[in-house]
Amino acid sequence: MGVINRVINYTQRRGLREIMTRLPSSSPENLVRMTHLAEILTRNHDDKEILRQMREAFRQNHPSLQLARNAIARLSPNCRDRLVNNLMISALVIGNSMRENEIYQREGFTPPLLMVISPTMRCNLNCYGCYAGGYRQDFGLPFELIDRVITEGKELGIYFITFSGGEIFIREDIWEIYAKHPDVYFQLYTNGTLIDRETAQRLAELGNVAPMISTEGMEQRTDARRGAGTFKRIMQAMEHLAEAGVLFGASCTETRDNMEEICAPEFIDLLIDKGALVIWYFQYIPIGRTPVMELVPTPAQRDEFRRRVRDLRNTKPIFIGDFWNDGYYVGGCIAGGRQYIHINANGDVEPCACRLSRRVGRGRARGRRPSDTPGRGVDPCRAQGADQAVRRGICALR
Ligand code: SF4
Numbered sequence: 149m150g151v152i153n154r155v156i157n158y159t160q161r162r163g164l165r166e167i168m169t170r171l172p173s174s175s176p177e178n179l180v181r182m183t184h185l186a187e188i189l190t191r192n193h194d195d196k197e198i199l200r201q202m203r204e205a206f207r208q209n210h211p212s213l214q215l216a217r218n219a220i221a222r223l224s225p226n227c228r229d230r231l232v233n234n235l236m237i238s239a240l241v242i243g244n245s246m247r248e249n250e251i252y253q254r255e256g257f258t259p260p261l262l263m264v265i266s267p268t269m270r271c272n273l274n275c276y277g278c279y280a281g282g283y284r285q286d287f288g289l290p291f292e293l294i295d296r297v298i299t300e301g302k303e304l305g306i307y308f309i310t311f312s313g314g315e316i317f318i319r320e321d322i323w324e325i326y327a328k329h330p331d332v333y334f335q336l337y338t339n340g341t342l343i344d345r346e347t348a349q350r351l352a353e354l355g356n357v358a359p360m361i362s363t364e365g366m367e368q369r370t371d372a373r374r375g376a377g378t379f380k381r382i383m384q385a386m387e388h389l390a391e392a393g394v395l396f397g398a399s400c401t402e403t404r405d406n407m408e409e410i411c412a413p414e415f416i417d418l419l420i421d422k423g424a425l426v427i428w429y430f431q432y433i434p435i436g437r438t439p440v441m442e443l444v445p446t447p448a449q450r451d452e453f454r455r456r457v458r459d460l461r462n463t464k465p466i467f468i469g470d471f472w473n474d475g476y477y478v479g480g481c482i483a484g485g486r487q488y489i490h491i492n493a494n495g496d497v498e499p500c501a502c503r504l505s506r507r508v509g510r511g512r513a514r515g516r517r518p519s520d521t522p523g524r525g526v527d528p529c530r531a532q533g534a535d536q537a538v539r540r541g542i543c544a545l546r
Contacts, residue, residue, distance in 0.1 A: 176213055180206045192244045214465035219425055224393025226355035231395055234333035234356050239307035246305035255304070257485075262308040263301055264490045264501050267294055267322060271315040273339050275374045277438050287493035291321050297491060298329050310335045312501055314493060317342035326354050335360060337399055341378060343385035345392075352392035360399040360428055361385060365409035366418075383422065390423030397426025397467075402453060403443040404432075411456040416464050429457070429470045433502045 183203035187196050206213045223231065239261065247259045268288045271278070298309060309332055316322060316336050326334055333356055340361035351357050364370045367379040389396040398419050400410040409415060410429065419427065431450065432443045445453065454473040461468055475481060482488055483500035490501040 176206060176209075176217075179213065179216060186241075190241050192241070192248065195241060195244060211461070211463060211465040215425065215467060218465055219395070222390065222393065222423055222425070223395055224352050224355070227352060227393055227395055230330075230333065230355035231358075234307055234331055238331060239333055243305045243307050251305050259301075259304040259306055260482075260485050260488045261306070262310055262488045263297070263306055264310045264312050264488055265289070265294060265297065266312045266314055266491070266493045266501070267316065268314040268319055269493045270318050271313065271339070272318060272341060273315070273374055273378070275339075277373070277432075277440060277443070288319075289491070289493055289495060291324070293495065294322075294325055295328060298325065298332060302329075302332065307332050308335070309333070310337065310488075312337045312490075315339055315342065317347070323350065326357050330354075330356055332356060334358070337362065339374065339378070339382075340385040341381045343388060345388045348385075348388035348392040348394055351389070351394045358395040358397070358426075359385075359389065360397045360426065362399045362401070364401065365406045365415060369406055369409060386419075386422040386424060395425055397424050397428065399428045399430065402429050402431045402445055404445050404449060405443065407445055407449050407453055411453060411460060413460075413464075416460060416466060420464065420466055424466065426467045427469070429453075429468070429473075431472060435502065 180203055183199045183206065187199040187203075190196050190199065202212065206216070219231075220228065243261070247261075252258050266289075270288070301307075301309070309329075311322070311334060316338055336357060336359045338359050338361055340359065340363075343359065343361075351359070361382050362374075363379070363382055364373050370379040370382065371377065386396065400406075402410060416427070431445055434441050434444055450473060454470070457468055457470045457473065460466075472481075478487065481500075483490075485499070490498040492498055492501075
């Protein structure tokens with residue numbers, strides 16, 4: 149990194165840290181002022197635009213203002229600092245600029261924002277239709293490989309790692325990964341059943357790990373797919389995480405059957421009451437042990453879901469990500485190295501965590517650097533000769 153870039157990054161970090169130290173006592177007016185300062189410190193045009201939109205939303209007393217205040221109030225100081233330092237500053241503000249400028253000039257491509265890694269496919273549950281069943285259960289990434297891939301990712305400006313699986317809390321050695329990379333932000337997709345009070349406390353001490361707990365909706369539906377008693381364990385896990393001040397959220401697979409339930413205001417209110425700050429929606433994809441075509445949402449349901457999510461965003465103080473209906477906002481499919489890649493539990497580099505049988509090239513994480521993977525920068529749909537597949541972010545191959 150050149151001297152000028154180092155100076156710019158230093159100035160950005162100092163300015164953004166200054167914002168951070170003032171956050172806990174911020175009034176709505178100050179939050180608006182801080183978006184001005186953050187905009188000045190940001191070099192990326194898309195980020196500037198997001199900050200402008202955020203400012204406008206705050207001014208209009210949009211629920212996102214309450215969400216920001218909830219996040220400030222609910223997170224422990226350590227979790228709040230890591231969220232701002234690792235995710236917002238290193239992965240987004242400085243990371244975006246680094247990947248798009250320095251790394252692009254050096255490597256000839258723009259690395260993705262995040263890597264999704266599946267360290268194991270083993271799980272303590274056996275949910276109906278689980279995609280993890282499509283992989284061999286004895287697959288698992290060695291600690292050294294996970295550590296090396298994350299280290300090399302950082303050299304490429306990647307500071308946001310998502311662990312999928314399998315159930316990540318089954319692997320005790322992964323705690324050492326979180327501690328060894330305190331500058332990285334880790335998001336975990338988990339069934340939540342292994343998060344007790346002590347686990348939540350350990351996560352709070354680390355500060356750089358945010359669990360997203362899978363649920364199908366309310367108790368009856370969740371237990372029907374995940375096993376009796378799972379919903380109660382999820383609710384307990386959320387209480388422990390909230391008590392410890394850890395950022396957490398919910399991850400919901402949208403099917404033809406549960407669509408109404410997972411976007412019902414009562415369900416969203418329950419999650420907010422428990423302290424969740426995020427919901428990820430994923431439309432059901434018929435892969436895995438027992439794919440069921442009848443569970444795939446219909447086009448009309450997808451459209452209706454899109455409308456409901458828009459209404460929820462305008463009324464509820466919770467961050468909502470809607471895969472794949474949000475493709476419109478991110479310029480289409482983000483897989484294939486455009487914004488993310490998936491490294492599965494066998495060490496294969498895949499364009500997308502949901503496309504296990506359709507890998508691009510022979511990308512292998514073992515023995516290679518992330519920048520060596522053939523999948524980078526490749527649109528997986530086009531790589532399969534389906535040029536028309538990605539339209540307005542909707543992948544027709546699914
Ligand atoms: S908790 Fe997740 S990984 Fe485990 S069986 Fe259920 S869906 Fe599969």
